[in-house]
Amino acid sequence: MSQPxxxxxxxxxxxxxxxxxxAKTMDEGDEPYYSLRLPDYAAIVALTADGRxxxxxxxxxxxxxxxxxxxxxxxxxxxxxxxxxxxxxxxETGYQAxxxxxxxxxxxxxxxxxxxxxxxxxxxxxxxxxxxxEDGIEVxxxxxxxLLRATADGEFDHALHVAVILLAQxxxxxxxxxx
Amino acid sequence: MSQPxxxxxxxxxxxxxxxxxxAKTMDEGDEPYYSLRLPDYAAIVALTADGRxxxxxxxxxxxxxxxxxxxxxxxxxxxxxxxxxxxxxxxETGYQAxxxxxxxxxxxxxxxxxxxxxxxxxxxxxxxxxxxxEDGIEVxxxxxxxLLRATADGEFDHALHVAVILLAQxxxxxxxxxx
Numbered sequence: 001m002s003q004p005x006x007x008x009x010x011x012x013x014x015x016x017x018x019x020x021x022x023a024k025t026m027d028e029g030d031e032p033y034y035s036l037r038l039p040d041y042a043a044i045v046a047l048t049a050d051g052r053x054x055x056x057x058x059x060x061x062x063x064x065x066x067x068x069x070x071x072x073x074x075x076x077x078x079x080x081x082x083x084x085x086x087x088x089x090x091x092e093t094g095y096q097a098x099x100x101x102x103x104x105x106x107x108x109x110x111x112x113x114x115x116x117x118x119x120x121x122x123x124x125x126x127x128x129x130x131x132x133x134e135d136g137i138e139v140x141x142x143x144x145x146x147l148l149r150a151t152a153d154g155e156f157d158h159a160l161h162v163a164v165i166l167l168a169q170x171x172x173x174x175x176x177x178x179x
Numbered sequence: 180m181s182q183p184x185x186x187x188x189x190x191x192x193x194x195x196x197x198x199x200x201x202a203k204t205m206d207e208g209d210e211p212y213y214s215l216r217l218p219d220y221a222a223i224v225a226l227t228a229d230g231r232x233x234x235x236x237x238x239x240x241x242x243x244x245x246x247x248x249x250x251x252x253x254x255x256x257x258x259x260x261x262x263x264x265x266x267x268x269x270x271e272t273g274y275q276a277x278x279x280x281x282x283x284x285x286x287x288x289x290x291x292x293x294x295x296x297x298x299x300x301x302x303x304x305x306x307x308x309x310x311x312x313e314d315g316i317e318v319x320x321x322x323x324x325x326l327l328r329a330t331a332d333g334e335f336d337h338a339l340h341v342a343v344i345l346l347a348q349x350x351x352x353x354x355x356x357x358x
Binding site: 005014016017026031033034038060061062064069107108109111112117148151159162163165166167170 | 214293331
């Protein structure tokens, strides 16, 4: 088996305000390997006292349609993953959480993306007076069976957030029930 | 709530052999929204007769380290997701499968990627004489509890493939056991 090795050269070939496109040369003379350098993601499973999960429905330009997802976003410079997750929860839903737990990070896409995704589980939720969900976002509170059924049926289909649910289940932070 | 709308203009601003970087203008005068246009992915849960899952360990330039994943890859032009999954299984592990089932597609990253990921579940596995795993790939056959424990611990950490496991569980194609 070949030994793994680091790139011999990495160049940022295109810059946007959200990510840089990197060209990594693994061997002299080979076509570079292209991937994105971007901040980590944080996604949050926010569990209400009556056993619902706060989800958001929004229009996504990358896929050009509405999606049903967990609240999530990029971790800003200087933020911890927990802070980013709580900020996104507040911005996208108008809820705050008394407690948040951060699970082991995962890799969003080992083929194309250089960042990590942090799974956060929040409890002790309350609505913040005067805070409305972000313009363009509809908040949907699903029961756990509803969320798992929406996953099985392909309605809750953001794969990174499906992964967050299984990780939370395996760490005992989310009910694993038959649907 | 704002009405969703399609981009008023989409331009390919950088081309690679694997993807195009798109700049989508949603409103005149606004900064474009950047995402990647690329073929669909296919990932395969290959279950052996003795209850193991074929995984692959390989070096990944995007994250610059070794990972433990399911066999997977891009769906080539003219291929179905099932054909792509079986081709990747053969190339990466040297195994063929008698049966393969394709589940509902998911979205790998609704923020940055325009493609879909197809989850495939294969049974009736057999080694193909003379076919070795691709250079640089180590095949690891994990029991289901081992795979779920590796997920909980963050060793099996490709989030898209963690999502494939939960979807397969929810569709009754993969054991959902406590670990």
